[in-house]
Amino acid sequence: MARDDYEIVIGLEVHAELSTKTKIFCNCKTAFGARPNTQICPVCTAMPGALPVLNEKVVEYAVKAGLATNCEIERNSKNDRKNYFYPDTPKAYQISQYDKPLCIGGNIEIETSNGTKKIGITRIHIEDDAGKLNHDDLGGGSLVDLNRAGVPLIEIVSEPDMRSSEEADKYLKKLKSILEYIEVSDCKMEEGSLRADVNVSVRKKGEKAFGQRTEMKNMNSFRSIVRAIDYEAQRQIDVIEAGRKISQETLRWDEVSGKTFSMRDKENAEDYRYFPDPDLVAIKLSEEYIQNVKNSLPELPESRKKRYLEQYNLSEKDAKIITSSKYLSDLFEKAGEISGNIKAVGNWIISDISRILNETEQDPISIPFDAKQLAELVMLIDKGTISSSIGKKVLEELFENPRSPEEIIKEKGWIQISDEGAIKEIVLKILEANPQSIADFKAGKDRAIGFLVGQAMKETKGKANPQMLNKMFLEELNK
Numbered sequence: 001m002a003r004d005d006y007e008i009v010i011g012l013e014v015h016a017e018l019s020t021k022t023k024i025f026c027n028c029k030t031a032f033g034a035r036p037n038t039q040i041c042p043v044c045t046a047m048p049g050a051l052p053v054l055n056e057k058v059v060e061y062a063v064k065a066g067l068a069t070n071c072e073i074e075r076n077s078k079n080d081r082k083n084y085f086y087p088d089t090p091k092a093y094q095i096s097q098y099d100k101p102l103c104i105g106g107n108i109e110i111e112t113s114n115g116t117k118k119i120g121i122t123r124i125h126i127e128d129d130a131g132k133l134n135h136d137d138l139g140g141g142s143l144v145d146l147n148r149a150g151v152p153l154i155e156i157v158s159e160p161d162m163r164s165s166e167e168a169d170k171y172l173k174k175l176k177s178i179l180e181y182i183e184v185s186d187c188k189m190e191e192g193s194l195r196a197d198v199n200v201s202v203r204k205k206g207e208k209a210f211g212q213r214t215e216m217k218n219m220n221s222f223r224s225i226v227r228a229i230d231y232e233a234q235r236q237i238d239v240i241e242a243g244r245k246i247s248q249e250t251l252r253w254d255e256v257s258g259k260t261f262s263m264r265d266k267e268n269a270e271d272y273r274y275f276p277d278p279d280l281v282a283i284k285l286s287e288e289y290i291q292n293v294k295n296s297l298p299e300l301p302e303s304r305k306k307r308y309l310e311q312y313n314l315s316e317k318d319a320k321i322i323t324s325s326k327y328l329s330d331l332f333e334k335a336g337e338i339s340g341n342i343k344a345v346g347n348w349i350i351s352d353i354s355r356i357l358n359e360t361e362q363d364p365i366s367i368p369f370d371a372k373q374l375a376e377l378v379m380l381i382d383k384g385t386i387s388s389s390i391g392k393k394v395l396e397e398l399f400e401n402p403r404s405p406e407e408i409i410k411e412k413g414w415i416q417i418s419d420e421g422a423i424k425e426i427v428l429k430i431l432e433a434n435p436q437s438i439a440d441f442k443a444g445k446d447r448a449i450g451f452l453v454g455q456a457m458k459e460t461k462g463k464a465n466p467q468m469l470n471k472m473f474l475e476e477l478n479k
C-alpha cells in the first residue's frame with residue numbers, strides 16, 4: 001500500500017517562554033544570554049527550605065494566551081509537582097499543572113489549501129523551565145547552568161487535529177503570531193523561546209481509531225518540523241506495511257541525516273506521580289480579573305487583517321502577509337504614517353522585504369532597520385530623489401547596515417539625475433549609438449523606446465529619471 005492509503009495525524013505540545021522580567025517562583029531575572037549561574041537564587045536552585053511564590057504576571061500572560069485562543073479560563077486552578085530526575089532540574093520535579101490547567105478547550109483557525117480549518121486546543125498550563133547542561137568538550141564532563149531554571153513557560157497542547165505537515169506548519173505559525181501580538185513571548189525559536197514536541201501517528205484512511213503515536217521533542221525550526229513529520233509518517237507506514245507494530249517512543253530528529261532515532265520509551269502520566277504542590281496556594285480567579293485581562297487584549301491578527309481590507313483597500317493575500325507578523329504589521333502602520341504613502345510601504349513589505357526575509361530565512365522580528373528608515377526610503381522615491389530601482393539597492397543596504405537612506409544615497413552617489421540638461425545629454429548619446437532603434441521607431445515599432453530607455457538606465461547605473469528619459473526620447477525621435 002502506498003502513502004495515499006494512509007492518513008497522518010499530528011498533535012503539537014508547544015512550549016513558549018513568557019517574557020516576564022522575573023522568573024515564575026522567585027525574583028531572579030530571565031534575560032537570555034547572561035553568564036552562566038548569574039541569575040539564580042535559593043528558590044530556583046532548590047535549596048532546602050526555600051519557598052516558591054507565584055509571579056502574578058505569569059498567570060496574567062497565560063490567561064491572555066487562553067483568551068486569544070478561545071479557551072475557557074479555569075476559575076479554580078492550582079500547581080502540581082511532576083516528578084522526575086534530570087541533572088538540570090535540582091528540585092527533581094517540575095512545578096506544572098495537572099488536572100486543573102489555567103485554560104481549556106480553545107481553538108485556532110488556520111488557512112489550508114482546502115479552506116479554513118479549526119485546530120482544537122486541549123489546554124494551556126503554566127510551568128517552570130529547566131536549567132541547561134553545557135557539555136564541556138575540554139573537561140569531558142557537563143556543566144550545569146541554572147539561569148533558565150524557573151523561567152516561566154506556558155505549554156499549549158493541541159488536539160490531534162492536524163492531518164499533514166503543512167497543517168502543522170500553518171498551526172504553529174498562527175500560534176506564534178498570536179503570542180507575538182499579545183506580547184506574552186518573544187517567540188524567538190533560535191533562542192528556544194518557542195519549541196514544539198511533535199506527536200505523529202498514521203492510520204489507514206477511513207479507520208476510526210488513532211494509530212500508535214511517537215513523539216519528537218523540543219523542535220525549534222519550522223523547516224525541521226515539516227521534514228521530520230514527513231519522514232516519521234513514512235517510516236511508520238513502512239513499519240506497518242512490513243507487518244510490524246509502532247512502539248510508543250520518544251524520538252530525536254537528526255537534521256543532518258534527515259532521520260528520526262529512538263531516545264527512550266515514552267513515559268505515561270502515572271510515571272510522574274503528580275500531586276498538588278504543598279508550597280503553593282490555589283490560583284483563584286474572579287470574573288472581574290478575567291474581564292480585565294480580556295479588556296487588555298490588543299487587536300489580534302484576524303481583526304487587523306479585516307481592518308486592512310477596508311481601511312487600506314489591500315487584497316486578502318497582501319493583508320495576510322502583512323498581518324502574519326505583528327512586527328511587519330506595526331512596521332507597515334508606522335512607516336505608512338510617517339511617509340504618508342502606506343500603499344508604497346505595503347508594496348515594499350509584500351515584495352522586496354518578504355523576499356529578502358525568505359531568502360535569508362529570517363524572522364520579521366530580526367529586521368534591522370526601523371519604520372522611520374523605511375518611510376524615508378519611500379519618501380525619497382516619491383520626491384524623485386532616487387528611482388525605484390535605486391530604491392531596491394537602498395533596501396539591501398538597509399538590511400546589511402541600517403542607517404538613514406539619505407546618508408546611503410549621498411555616500412554611494414545614487415541620487416537620481418533629474419536635471420533636464422543632463423538627461424538630454426544622455427538621450428543624445430544613446431540615440432547616436434543606436435541608429436537601428438531610431439529606424440525601428442520610425443518604422444512604427446514603439447518598443448524601440450523601451451530599449452533606448454533601458455540603455456540609458458544602464459549607462460547611468462539606474463540613476464536617470466525614467467519618466468524624463470521616456471519623454472525626452474519621444475521628443476527627439478519625433479523631431
Ligand code: ADP
Pocket residue numbers: 009010011012013157158159160161199200201210211212213215267268269
Ligand atoms: P504527553 O504529555 O504524555 O505527551 P499529552 O496527552 O499531554 O501527553 O499530549 C499528547 C499530544 O499528542 C497532544 O498534542 C495530542 O494531540 C497528541 N496526540 C495524542 N494522540 C495522538 C495520536 N494518536 N497521534 C498523533 N498525535 C496524538
Ligand code: ZN
Pocket residue numbers: 023026027028039040041042043044045150
Ligand atoms: Zn531564583
Ligand code: MG
Pocket residue numbers: 013197215
Ligand atoms: Mg508529550
